[in-house]
Amino acid sequence: MTTYLIRGGRPYGEDVADVLVRDGVVAAIGPDAAAGADEAVVVDADGCVVLPGLVDLHTHLREPGREDAETIETGTRAAALGGFTAVHAMANTSPVADTAGVVEQVWRIGRDSGWVDVHPVGAVSVGLAGEHLAELGAMADSAAHVRVFSDDGKCVHDPVLMRRALEYVKAFDGVIAQHSQDPRLTEGSQMHEGEISAQLGLAGWPSVAEEAIIARDVLLADHVGSRLHVCHLSTAGSVEIIRWAKARGIDVTAEATPHHLGLTDDLVRGYDPVFKVNPPLRTAADVEAVRAGVADGTIDIVATDHAPHTVEDKDCEWAAAAFGMTGLETALPVVQLTLVDTGRLSWRDVARTMSEAPARIGRVTDQGRPVAVGEPANLLVWDPRSTRVVDPTAQATMSTNSPFRGRELPGHTVATFLRGRPTVLDGRLVPAPTSHLQEEES
Amino acid sequence: MKHLLSTADLSRDEAVLILDTAAQMAATQERAIKKLPTLRGRTVVNLFYEDSTRTRISFETAAKRLSADVINFSAKGSSVSKGESLKDTALTLQAMGADAVVIRHPASGAPHTLATSGWTQGAVLNAGDGTHQHPTQALLDAYTMRRHLVGESGIADVAGRDLAGLRVAIVGDVLHSRVARSNVDLLHTLGAEVTLVAPPTLLPVGIAPWPCRVSYDLDAVVTDERPDAIMMLRVQRERMSNAGGGFFPSAVEYTRRYGLDARRMARLPEHAIVMHPGPMNRGLEISATAADSPRAVIVEQVANGVAVRMAALYLLLAQETPGSTLQEDAR
Known part of the structure; x- marks a missing residue:
């Protein structure tokens, strides 16, 4: 070598x-x-x-199922170029990564591609349907060694199912990564609910739909003594709830995306679907609160929520467009712009939020290590x-939907x-x- | 003015110009031969992704009265429901040489996307997009108000005038209403004072910056503000989610609190006009007594719609053609 x-x-x-x-x-x-x-x-x-290689806890590689938007090969190339050495591949593929077979397939293709370590995320519920627990233990015991479970794209809405999942994964030190979105409060929603949605006539995605689920989940995690990870939190209220939960000693970690650190909902005014994402871009006050949350450690990590989509899924009217943005190749530039160059994070903090902490949350032992001999x-x-x-x-x-x-x-x-x-x-x-x-x- | 997408884009002078032009158009429509040669050889496409007989016919009539060739393109099912995409339809229309596309679409912002995407070179007229804007409806409403409430109710003496000082109440389902959004923007630009009246469930979160007042109490508005015009919005059941059991407890309760019935009619100022963009839910937001009263201008609104749409098409299309002026053509 x-x-x-x-x-x-x-x-x-x-x-x-x-x-x-x-x-x-x-x-x-x-x-x-x-x-x-x-x-x-x-x-x-x-x-x-010189930093430890970045670890993304939230990546959509689209394979299997949507190889027209991204493959494990192209997505991991993007990750390597973005400075990552490991990514967690979200479970909302087709078929859904809800069995040992699918997660092992993703893991193997990732290993064969060789650009970064690919750690599959297992679905919490069968088919992401939110009804029955998937075989979490089988995925944990598989060659893929799954430790992060998420129905991302959908919220584990049923409080009983969420409780069971939180409890069950304790057996193998797993974590539930929740996509916090009350489905009833967000039916048909298209963008952040506020002054701009009122003007544009787009159905609103209210902050409370995220905050209510996070509040419920931290209380559930406290009750059953489990580990909870909150994906892509986007509102000032969510940051406050996490701060409160951590002060209470609840075992919760939280993540913010580069786009929620850098972009606001007034970009929607032009109805360009490249700015359509879930959770939606929020207000300037929310962006400031999320930045402050990363700076003071309330938010543990920055993760990309890299969500590639084909041109036809974005080159259309707003309501018809898919939710999501690419992010692997712009993540660290955005973090540098919004947090490092503004003096809010040191590079050591960047190592913590983009490498060490995500590796620890994902129980990836050989990543997010110090830059040290041996x-x-x-x-x-x-x-x-x-x-x-x-x-x-x-x-x-493979996709071009970069905001x-x-x-x-x-x-x-x-x-x-x-x-x-x-x-x-x-x-x-x-x-x-x-x-x-x-x-x-x- | 290249497109007509939103009344928020119109300056006071542009809006007054459209109203004045509409008045001139209306004058030509009183003749035996109503057709003007102004847009001869131009092609106007009515691209309708939603059922709307009245608006489509109004635009079609307007375009034909200006001698344009009219193509009606009824796109059943948008790309939302996996039909041909808006992009491909627009490229097709562009290839066929459409000079203007009149678009009605269930997705808010679709006309904006059409106008800015480069898919078509023609002028884009928004004939109603989702719950966003319906600019020609607001213009015909403003035109109707000006005719009845400004000056001596003539045509000639209101030219150049706006709606300064008029009080307008807009009542009902503001949340789902593109008519309300377009009217708030336009009426404010024209100097009128707007009060929106609705149950809180049918007002959008984030309404605070709108240039209007908001009330939950129709009786108080009728009594205290003494509106010069009251516009009843259609309760758009087709756009309403049933989540949470609906936006109000029952039709009867809605009518009781927000319907325009004979009792509230009687308390309106003597000169006040009653408006409705149609189609009406008689017995829900408006009683038959109110709809059929002499103070209702609802049928006239429809007639004025043709004149306003002629004006909009003329201003967007004819002025690109050298040597063609309305004055010459109208002779």
Whole structure:
């Protein structure tokens, strides 16, 4: 295996220290690194930040079922370019990832693609129908080692089913990642309910539909002593509820998406479905509250909710369009723009919110590790000084529904290492010399 | 003015110009031969994704009176229900050389999407989109109010005038009403004072910035504000979700609290006019007594709709054609 010397970078954006990557691990840091770097390939990281590889807890890879929007191969390429070394693939595929068979298939294809570690998320209920528990134990025991369970896209609305799920996954240290949306309060909803929806005549998605479910779920989690993860929270009220729950000692973690950190509902005024997402873009006050929640640790992680859609699902009238936005390749730029460059997060905080905490929540033990000698070399070399105009057609994701299209965003991935192998070098994807498939066939 | 998508886009002068032009159009319609050559050789497509006999016929009549070729395209089922997509339909119409597309669509914003997507080069006239806007309805309402309530109820002496100082009550299902949204924007622009009256369940959250007052009490508005015009909105049962058991307890209770009956009619100012965009639910939001009273201008609203739509088509299409002016054509 080739040895790499990441030269001149700043781990966690702090002091300059070279990093030597050999045999899949961080072999040396600082002066020792250059000393042991004979015949190493040098990665010029001058001015760059060196972080643990990012871990996304919320990715829609669309395979199986919607390979016209994304495949595991294209989605994980996008992830590697975005600086990720692991993603959690959401369960709302077709067929739904509600059996050991489907999660193992996703896991295997991810492993064979080789760009990032793919950790399948298992469905909570059979077919996401919200009626019966899926075989959570079988998925946990499968080769995919599922620990995160979610009906994402749909809310586990039935309070009894939610209670049972929270209780059941304790047997294997699982977590329920809830898509908090009261279905009755959001029938036919199209955008955030407020002044702009009133004017545009679009059916509203009220904040209370999210907050009421989060409030119920933290109380349920408290009652049964379980671990709850709140997906993509989007309102100021939700941040307050999580803050309250944590103060009470409830075992809850929360996530925000880059688009809820960066975009507001007045973008809907042009009826461009690229801004249609669930939960919807909220008000400026909500965006500020979510940013503050990430900054003070109330919100534990930033996750992409990368949701690719085909052109035909977005190139239409608003009501006919699908909900969702791509995000893997713009996540860290948006976090840098909204939280780092504004002084609200340090790069060490970025490592915590986008790598360490999501790995811990997902019980992924070999990711989100410190940049330290002996640790697995899952690393991101990030150049925060550059700016780029987002061009969805130039991205690795198969879909073009980026709400940041045409915007100038800071930073780019110089290199991503997955267990010592570069998946991205000089900002470009590096195919594996030999894939698992070839190895197995030979 | 390239498109007519929302009354919020109209300045006071643009709105008055449309009303003045409509008055000139109406004058030509009193002749034995009603047809003007103004839009000869131009093609107007009526693209209707919702059933609407009255609005379609009104636009069709307006276009034909201006000598345009009219194509009626009744698209049963939009892309929402997996028919041909709006995009493909629009590209088809563009290929056929549509100069204007009059679109009625159940999705709010569909006309905006059509006008800004590049799918068609023609002018887009919004003939009602979802629960968003219905600009020609508001314009014909304003035209009707101006005829009856401004100046000496003549045509010539109101030219150039707006609706400054008029008090208008709009009553009923504001939440689902594109007519209400268009009227609030336009009437405000024209200087009228608008009060929306509805049960709280039929008012949108986020209504605070609208340039109007809001009341839950029809009797108080009738008595205290003494409106010059009262517009009863259709209770749009077809747009209403049944979640939570509906938006009001019963039709009888709705009528009791928000219906225009003989008792409330009697308490309106003597000169006040009664309006309704149609089709009416007689006995629900409006009683037969009110609908058929001499103060009801509901049938006249329909007639004025043709003149206003002629004006809108003329202003969007004819002015691109050099040498064609309304004055010449109307001679």
